[in-house]
Amino acid sequence: MTATIHRLNPSGRAPSLxxxxxxxxxxxxxxxSVILARMQSDIPLIxxxxxxxxxxxxxxxxxxxxxxxxRMLDYTGTRHHKLAASVEFIHTATLLHDDVVDKxxxxxxxxxxNLIWGNPASVLVGDFLFSRSFELMVEDGSLxxxxxxxxxSAVIAEGEVNQLTAQRQVETGEDRYLQIIGAxxxxxxxxxxxxxxxxxxxxxxxxxxxxAYGRNLGIAFQLVDDAIDYASDAETMGKGxxxxxxxxxxxxxxxxxxxxxxxxxxxxxxxxxxGHRIGDDDLAHAKSLLEQTGAIADTIERARHYGQRAIxxxxxxxxxxxxxxxVEAVEFAIARAY
Amino acid sequence: MTATIHRLNPSGRAPSLxxxxxxxxxxxxxxxSVILARMQSDIPLIxxxxxxxxxxxxxxxxxxxxxxxxRMLDYTGTRHHKLAASVEFIHTATLLHDDVVDKxxxxxxxxxxNLIWGNPASVLVGDFLFSRSFELMVEDGSLxxxxxxxxxSAVIAEGEVNQLTAQRQVETGEDRYLQIIGAxxxxxxxxxxxxxxxxxxxxxxxxxxxxAYGRNLGIAFQLVDDAIDYASDAETMGKGxxxxxxxxxxxxxxxxxxxxxxxxxxxxxxxxxxGHRIGDDDLAHAKSLLEQTGAIADTIERARHYGQRAIxxxxxxxxxxxxxxxVEAVEFAIARAY
Numbered sequence: 001m002t003a004t005i006h007r008l009n010p011s012g013r014a015p016s017l018x019x020x021x022x023x024x025x026x027x028x029x030x031x032x033s034v035i036l037a038r039m040q041s042d043i044p045l046i047x048x049x050x051x052x053x054x055x056x057x058x059x060x061x062x063x064x065x066x067x068x069x070x071r072m073l074d075y076t077g078t079r080h081h082k083l084a085a086s087v088e089f090i091h092t093a094t095l096l097h098d099d100v101v102d103k104x105x106x107x108x109x110x111x112x113x114n115l116i117w118g119n120p121a122s123v124l125v126g127d128f129l130f131s132r133s134f135e136l137m138v139e140d141g142s143l144x145x146x147x148x149x150x151x152x153s154a155v156i157a158e159g160e161v162n163q164l165t166a167q168r169q170v171e172t173g174e175d176r177y178l179q180i181i182g183a184x185x186x187x188x189x190x191x192x193x194x195x196x197x198x199x200x201x202x203x204x205x206x207x208x209x210x211x212a213y214g215r216n217l218g219i220a221f222q223l224v225d226d227a228i229d230y231a232s233d234a235e236t237m238g239k240g241x242x243x244x245x246x247x248x249x250x251x252x253x254x255x256x257x258x259x260x261x262x263x264x265x266x267x268x269x270x271x272x273x274x275g276h277r278i279g280d281d282d283l284a285h286a287k288s289l290l291e292q293t294g295a296i297a298d299t300i301e302r303a304r305h306y307g308q309r310a311i312x313x314x315x316x317x318x319x320x321x322x323x324x325x326x327v328e329a330v331e332f333a334i335a336r337a338y
Numbered sequence: 339m340t341a342t343i344h345r346l347n348p349s350g351r352a353p354s355l356x357x358x359x360x361x362x363x364x365x366x367x368x369x370x371s372v373i374l375a376r377m378q379s380d381i382p383l384i385x386x387x388x389x390x391x392x393x394x395x396x397x398x399x400x401x402x403x404x405x406x407x408x409r410m411l412d413y414t415g416t417r418h419h420k421l422a423a424s425v426e427f428i429h430t431a432t433l434l435h436d437d438v439v440d441k442x443x444x445x446x447x448x449x450x451x452n453l454i455w456g457n458p459a460s461v462l463v464g465d466f467l468f469s470r471s472f473e474l475m476v477e478d479g480s481l482x483x484x485x486x487x488x489x490x491s492a493v494i495a496e497g498e499v500n501q502l503t504a505q506r507q508v509e510t511g512e513d514r515y516l517q518i519i520g521a522x523x524x525x526x527x528x529x530x531x532x533x534x535x536x537x538x539x540x541x542x543x544x545x546x547x548x549x550a551y552g553r554n555l556g557i558a559f560q561l562v563d564d565a566i567d568y569a570s571d572a573e574t575m576g577k578g579x580x581x582x583x584x585x586x587x588x589x590x591x592x593x594x595x596x597x598x599x600x601x602x603x604x605x606x607x608x609x610x611x612x613g614h615r616i617g618d619d620d621l622a623h624a625k626s627l628l629e630q631t632g633a634i635a636d637t638i639e640r641a642r643h644y645g646q647r648a649i650x651x652x653x654x655x656x657x658x659x660x661x662x663x664x665v666e667a668v669e670f671a672i673a674r675a676y
Binding site for chain 2: 132137
């Protein structure tokens with residue numbers, strides 16, 4: 001028997017999420033029905049505001065991963081429909097609150113809810129979706145799923161607070177940065193994937209493997225996001241380019257450029273992260289420093305590292321169409337950087 | 339056998355929460371230990387901010403009611419300690435978000451967290467406490483308690499959004515107002531009391547009786563709060579006097595004064611709720627209109643009605659010291675108005 005080594009080396013056609021979307025299309029229709037049904041309320045502002053974001057072109061990445069993982073485990077039930085909707089509600093609540101925290105005005109290429117309806121409505125509708133997500137989990141009735149998702153929620157919130165206190169602190173180290181994105185982004189990816197093993201009633205080793213897959217994929221996604229925030233235009237990114245720069249978000253590209261830079265460069269980064277150099281010229285200068293120090297290229301290298309770990313975490317699962325889509329999702333995450 | 343009729347007629351000494359506090363003091367120490375232990379985090383801002391509010395002189399009304407109800411049911415276990423802490427975390431998260439929504443600067447006589455640490459930190463630490471509260475429920479492991487509290491949380495958030503959309507709408511009717519306070523305030527009182535019957539494994543009739551007790555008590559509390567917002571000074575109230583007036587919160591006193599007032603009065607209320615008449619003179623005029631129309635007195639009469647219903651909801655439980663403290667809590671809620 002020959003070992004099958006999945007290498008993170010997209011060749012030929014560009015990696016895409018299309019195969020995964022096609023694979024789980026029927027399940028995703030069910031998830032979407034749950035999402036639409038359960039974001040309703042007698043208070044019209046709730047479905048109006050929630051719907052703006054939920055219908056606003058998100059990829060449903062986390063539900064999709066849960067569905068694809070469940071497919072890989074040959075799960076044929078329907079329990080994951082409610083749980084996937086629950087994960088999407090947690091994610092949506094987080095986005096609503098994030099946009100308030102960051103004072104964002106663009107998300108997925110559209111005006112943010114806080115810009116249209118104001119901060120109070122975004123905070124409260126986020127709370128509603130968060131509560132509703134727990135109602136869905138309780139309806140499923142698995143204490144294990146509840147434990148995984150309530151823990152992930154607390155970890156996400158901790159990560160957000162951690163990020164808030166690291167804001168503008170250009171001395172933030174790579175370890176702390178990884179801790180932050182591991183919490184605010186990767187924890188929900190990990191939980192979404194892990195729950196597939198819970199509903200399929202697989203042994204804990206499978207839970208942990210899927211948790212590791214989701215976690216590493218989530219980190220890779222966030223690293224690439226942070227890289228392309230400096231590389232992309234608003235249309236590609238669906239949010240303003242250079243937003244992280246202007247918000248004083250100390251992401252890995254900045255950490256590397258700061259650590260590798262001259263005294264003068266460091267002074268620039270410090271001033272920039274404190275909001276004193278946020279003009280277009282400053283952004284252009286930042287980009288040139290990121291280029292010179294190899295900070296963007298190495299951020300993407302780090303993403304490749306976590307991407308490879310994600311793929312290797314799937315090693316114990318036999319070959320299948322579903323597994324191939326999970327591997328390709330990793331390749332897709334990385335390929336966005338190019 | 340003679341019927342025992344509890345009448346809402348405080349006589350002799352002023353009604354107090356002291357007997358209830360004394361009754362549940364040992365249990366409350368355990369609840370406080372859980373609260374202190376579980377608001378910790380490696381991110382220092384979390385316990386710092388949460389502790390400001392949690393240690394800031396709150397009465398722990400909802401945990402206390404849960405403990406007293408459990409005592410009335412002769413429950414001798416410890417499961418309610420975690421669940422009471424969970425309820426307090428939900429309440430604290432709600433307060434943090436409320437203060438952001440209302441831009442409040444005073445709460446329980448102290449500067450609000452949003453004033454000290456900013457809105458982003460208050461939003462995110464609220465999210466953390468909310469997640470932590472679900473972790474505590476999951477640790478308890480009762481799906482029934484989880485169902486009651488996740489439902490209450492969603493109802494609270496709906497009530498908050500409902501209140502937000504009713505803000506400044508002076509035509510808000512009494513029914514809608516009752517719907518709002520039933521959701522944003524009374525639902526958590528109801529859930530806290532009901533859970534005592536869940537942990538004591540009592541029949542559903544007892545759950546429903548305690549739910550009704552808590553719900554009616556919560557409405558009475560809120561009605562009295564809304565009345566004394568126009569009557570009290572900042573020291574008594576622990577928040578700014580006339581806050582509701584300046585925030586354009588259409589509470590029952592305003593609804594009654596508006597409905598009963600002349601065309602000129604109505605015009606005043608409309609302008610005031612829209613924020614065009616919020617000076618000290620305007621507040622004084624508002625108070626005189628509330629007085630003339632009997633709006634404050636009748637708001638308190640409404641509170642007495644719900645208070646009496648709360649007491650009658652306890653009718654099926656035999657006499658006990660614990661029951662007496664629950665009756666006195668209702669009397670205390672009302673007596674604050676005098």
